[in-house]
Amino acid sequence: MNSIVDEMKITQIKVPFPSEYGSGRSTNAYLLEGEAKILVDSGLDSEENRRFIRKTLEKAGAWDLDVILLTHGHLDHFSLGAYLQQETGAALMVHEADAGMLSDYSSHSSKWFEEAYEHAVEGGFDPSVLGEARIKLITGASILTRSAVYETFTETSLAGGTVRTLHLPGHTEGSVGVVAGEAVFCGDAAIEGSTAVTDLKEEFNSLEKLKVFKFIYPGHERAPLARADIEALESHFVSRLEEVLRVTKGGATLKEIVISLYRGLDLAQAPYKIILPINQAISYLKYLEAEGHVEKRGRGWYSFRERLSSPVL
Ligand SMILES: [Zn+2]
Ligand SMILES: [Zn+2]
Secondary structure, three states: EEEEEOOOOEEEEEEEOOOHOOOOOOEEEEEEEEOOOOEEEOOOHHHHHHHHHHHHHOOOOOOOOOOEEEOOOOOHHHHHHHHHOOOHOOOEEEEEHHHHHHHHHHEEEHHHHHHHHHHHHHOOOHHHHHHHHHHHHHHHHHHHHHOOOOEOOOEEEHHOOOOEEEEEEOOOOOEEEEEEEEEEEEEEOOOOOOOOOOHHHHHHHHHHHHHHOOOEEEOOOOOEEEEHHHHHHHHHHHHHHHHHHOOOOEEHHHHHHHHHOOOOOOOOOOHHHHHHHHHHHHHHHHHHHHHHOEEEEOEHHHHHHHHOOOOOO
């Protein structure tokens, strides 16, 4: 897909996931060509993807990239960028708050996992199943991680001020949107239908910021999105919160909450797949706890206010 927004040529590049990460999935990278050649995000690193991205950029006459600007520090956005940085000499840039992921993704993954683990075991999950998930996660991350040479920013503007960043925390702390006129490239801050959050309150604020843009280009799936898609995403989160309030009405363990939120989830079949849902449920609970809707007593979570009252909602 090619389009022109405010004198800038935008090319969407769908970078496929290597097959072990699920066939059919991909990362949306975007080549912006105006006063500078900027690649927003990259994809997962693999021999095949290196050939693919090189061929794609060469064909576009953009192998002489100036900058690879990352929307956040997740592996599916930065790891092929680390290769590109080495090959092309372009600057690889990431928000300061996500820089730790580029320098040591394994310890980032461990930390992310450990936070969920304690809650999960206490909340009724089988420790051996979670242990298997841990091994898969950590070994997977260390195979794919290459040490990246990068620069950090808290906010930056590029290409003579025609491109700037907008902090969009919620998916990760250092998530940013890349703004070019009426378009924003938002990484995983918004994906059609749903996105993973670490801080839902911040995510609601970030979604609010996204609504003013005419073209919202996400890091995965359909692009571009529009305001209505962002509103649908907000509604999705609200219905998840309401589901948590419903299931915790008489008290529920974390496991019961996860099962209620993710009905199709087979806890025995794919252990590593349960970590993300567990983390999501914890994010929802933290949000509701901070807003005064639920509290933890012993091993269970209890809701004592049925209606949501956040100003965002
Ligand atoms: Zn992400
Ligand atoms: Zn992603």
